[in-house]
Amino acid sequence: MIVTVAWLVLGATAALWELVCRRSGGRWASLGAIGSAWWQRLPGVIVLIAVWAFVGWHVFARYTVPK
Amino acid sequence: MRPARKSTRVRLWGATVAAVAVAAYCWWSTGLRPFTVPAYAAVGLPVVALAVVAAATRGAWRRATHGSAPGRTKTPNLGLRRVLPWTVLLAAAAGLEGAGLALGGRSSSVPTLSTVVDHALAWHVVRFVMFAAWLAVGFAPTIRPRWRHRYDVALR
Numbered sequence: 001m002i003v004t005v006a007w008l009v010l011g012a013t014a015a016l017w018e019l020v021c022r023r024s025g026g027r028w029a030s031l032g033a034i035g036s037a038w039w040q041r042l043p044g045v046i047v048l049i050a051v052w053a054f055v056g057w058h059v060f061a062r063y064t065v066p067k
Numbered sequence: 068m069r070p071a072r073k074s075t076r077v078r079l080w081g082a083t084v085a086a087v088a089v090a091a092y093c094w095w096s097t098g099l100r101p102f103t104v105p106a107y108a109a110v111g112l113p114v115v116a117l118a119v120v121a122a123a124t125r126g127a128w129r130r131a132t133h134g135s136a137p138g139r140t141k142t143p144n145l146g147l148r149r150v151l152p153w154t155v156l157l158a159a160a161a162g163l164e165g166a167g168l169a170l171g172g173r174s175s176s177v178p179t180l181s182t183v184v185d186h187a188l189a190w191h192v193v194r195f196v197m198f199a200a201w202l203a204v205g206f207a208p209t210i211r212p213r214w215r216h217r218y219d220v221a222l223r
Contacts, residue, residue: 003177006163014156029149037145039208045121052205053114058181060097060198061106065189 089202097194113202120209 021030029037038044096109147154160180167179174182187193 001176003163003167004183007178007180007183010156010160010163017152017156027149028152029145031153034145034150034153035208045125048208049114049118049121049205052117052201053110056110056114056201056205057107059184059188059201060194061101061110063101063181063185063188065185 090199093195093198093202094191097191097198113205117205117209120206124209 017028018031021028022032035048038048092109096106099106099109163177164179167174167177167182170177172179172182188197
């Protein structure tokens with residue numbers, strides 16, 4: 001239970017930090033900015049698409065609903 | 068009717084039809100049984116589509132962000148300090164995931180991220196929303212190259 005809460009806190013922190021980064025005027029790098037930087041080079045594009053594809057298959061094609 | 072207004076209307080209709088089609092695809096694909104060929108294919112189709120769109124729009128994106136002159140290309144400076152909080156969050160997530168996997172991956176006391184997410188996936192509507200979000204995240208950099216220009220300007 002504690003670890004489940006820890007995951008939720010981590011997710012909420014990430015979402016909150018993304019908002020802070022977007023309002024920081026460039027002081028902190030948001031995930032969008034990091035993704036944008038990676039997207040500039042072909043290896044970065046390949047890595048981003050591969051990670052995105054892995055998440056898609058793992059979450060939507062290989063899930064098991066706990067009983 | 069003025070051509071500009073007609074063009075806006077056509078674009079609005081096009082966007083609406085596209086949004087409905089994408090929503091229908093999200094609903095259909097998240098209703099498939101996991102670990103089946105259709106489920107893998109339903110995720111694979113957007114992956115192939117993104118790869119094709121990314122290849123086709125890379126030139127346009129480069130022009131939108133850097134201009135067409137070769138000397139104007141500039142890689143945004145991320146810097147370790149600016150990404151440090153993300154590194155800390157990633158390390159914390161990796162630690163939790165590692166602990167969960169070390170305990171077999173299905174521990175109820177130390178669940179992995181997948182196990183936590185699996186609980187939410189019991190509802191079709193949650194899967195639908197998550198699939199739509201996944202698509203939005205993937206295609207965001209290709210839909211409007213100019214959006215990304217803002218991030219790059221902020222990084223300079």
